[in-house]
Amino acid sequence: MIFSIDAMIAFTITMLFVLGFLFYISNATKESVSQSEHFYLEEKTLLLADSLVKNANIENSSLGACVMDFEKNRVKSNYLSALALLNFKPVEKERFFLKSIETAGTKAFSSDKIGKECIAVKRFVLFEGVKQTVTVTGCIE
Numbered sequence: 480m481i482f483s484i485d486a487m488i489a490f491t492i493t494m495l496f497v498l499g500f501l502f503y504i505s506n507a508t509k510e511s512v513s514q515s516e517h518f519y520l521e522e523k524t525l526l527l528a529d530s531l532v533k534n535a536n537i538e539n540s541s542l543g544a545c546v547m548d549f550e551k552n553r554v555k556s557n558y559l560s561a562l563a564l565l566n567f568k569p570v571e572k573e574r575f576f577l578k579s580i581e582t583a584g585t586k587a588f589s590s591d592k593i594g595k596e597c598i599a600v601k602r603f604v605l606f607e608g609v610k611q612t613v614t615v616t617g618c619i620e
Contacts, residue, residue: 520598520619524575524615527542532613533554537566539567541568544563545558546558557603557604559606564587576617576619578597581614583606593618598617599615600617
């Protein structure tokens with residue numbers, strides 16, 4: 480009789496530890512999913528901001544707005560011109576979309592979509608020879 484009561488108490492304690500462990504794993508998984516969603520937003524916004532100030536794209540300035548140096552046959556990184564800012568188009572990838580691009584307090588591009596979570600990234604550039612910041616805002620739906 481004593482042996483069966485001891486076994487029952489040990490089994491109950493073990494099951495409580497297993498239940499606690501499963502609860503902890505469940506919460507850790509939920510937190511991990513939330514962090515991966517934020518990482519996805521951060522990654523896409525940073526990559527888009529880097530592309531904007533390091534590349535030149537004639538068709539869509541959202542993917543690269545740098546000035547081309549045709550003498551040296553290369554892109555002048557971090558050097559933007561006013562002409563490049565006229566050709567912005569929306570960028571959307573899966574749940575991510577480009578909300579806005581601002582330079583010197585003026586919006587070069589703005590989307591009317593409403594995002595669930597947004598992040599803004601600032602990059603220093605030479606805009607028409609003057610040091611300024613470009614703010615790229617990306618959101619997820």
